[in-house]
Amino acid sequence: MATQDAPVGSVQTTVTIIQALRDLESTGVSELADHLDLPTSTVFDHLRTLETNGFVVSDGDGYRIGTRFLEIGGYARKQDPVYKVAEPEIQKVAHQTGEHANLVIEEFGKGVFYAKAEGEDAFQLDTHVGKQVHLSTTSAGKAILAEFTDEEIHAILDEHGLPEITEHTITDRDRLFEEIAECRERGFATDDEERIPGVRCVGAAITDDDGDVLGAVSVSGPKSGMQDERFHDAIPDLVLRTANVIEVNMKYR
Incomplete structure (x- = not known):
């Protein structure tokens, strides 16, 4: 049973955004910012960074979780x-x-x-x-x-x-x-x-x-x-x- 240490603020924000995308499926920046009560600019910066690294995808209507997570999870499970x-x-x-x-x-x-x-x-x-x-x-x-x-x-x-x-x-x-x-x-x-x-x-x-x-x-x-x-x-x-x-x-x- 794992324990948790105090989170790093910026990383915790990224994780919170990822979890919200999972719950909301595809959503826009403003909607996501309102949902999380975060500044729109902050949410946009995190989403752009995640998109650049392949973890979220912009599908025209908003952002959604990308398959990069599947690759990493599949690798972890296979080991x-x-x-x-x-x-x-x-x-x-x-x-x-x-x-x-x-x-x-x-x-x-x-x-x-x-x-x-x-x-x-x-x-x-x-x-x-x-x-x-x-x-x-x-x-x-x-x-x-x-x-x-x-x-x-x-x-x-x-x-x-x-x-x-x-x-x-x-x-x-x-x-x-x-x-x-x-x-x-x-x-x-x-x-x-x-x-x-x-x-x-x-x-x-x-x-x-x-x-x-x-x-x-x-x-x-x-x-x-x-x-x-x-x-x-x-x-x-x-x-x-x-x-x-x-x-x-x-x-x-």
Whole structure:
């Protein structure tokens, strides 16, 4: 779990502009300046610098995020041994279940979708590689939290909170810790429409020989197809087995 130091002002402004472009998609300089309550000249200077370096693109109607971020993120992921080992296993799980299979890691107290695969029966979800989510709202995230100490979990919750994403989202710390305790006992966590209505997920953590958490693997599918024995036994068994295979393969990579 990474920590954050005090930011450099100009760099923080650039990051804030990039994040706003992500949220607003394509937007003009004045609109962006108003949104951020920054001088138009400041926003324009930062955008021009980002554009010169290929990180944003001017599309005629405004500025948008450029694919340079994809290049850098792809390079970072390709160098990560967890991704190299886990990605083919994620593909196998998607093929076996027909659903969405995911590799999620933790960075700065958030869950990041690191790899995804879709089975033949998978339906459209809002997830994409690089998407950040609150750890408390997903099965993979809760499985990762279960590998942290209670003090570390409280620190994450102090920073990011327990926002209500759906009517089923856990927003109470005591209830979250009850689920974390269950996950620690049985080895897997579940998500019952807690981030996306109508979707259930099962996730299990991936750890190394020192007990440090490397990420988690999960399977997501429609509630109608994730019922009874499949949701409570078959998918958990497969997810646990996949996490174990990844852990073993990490030793001999």
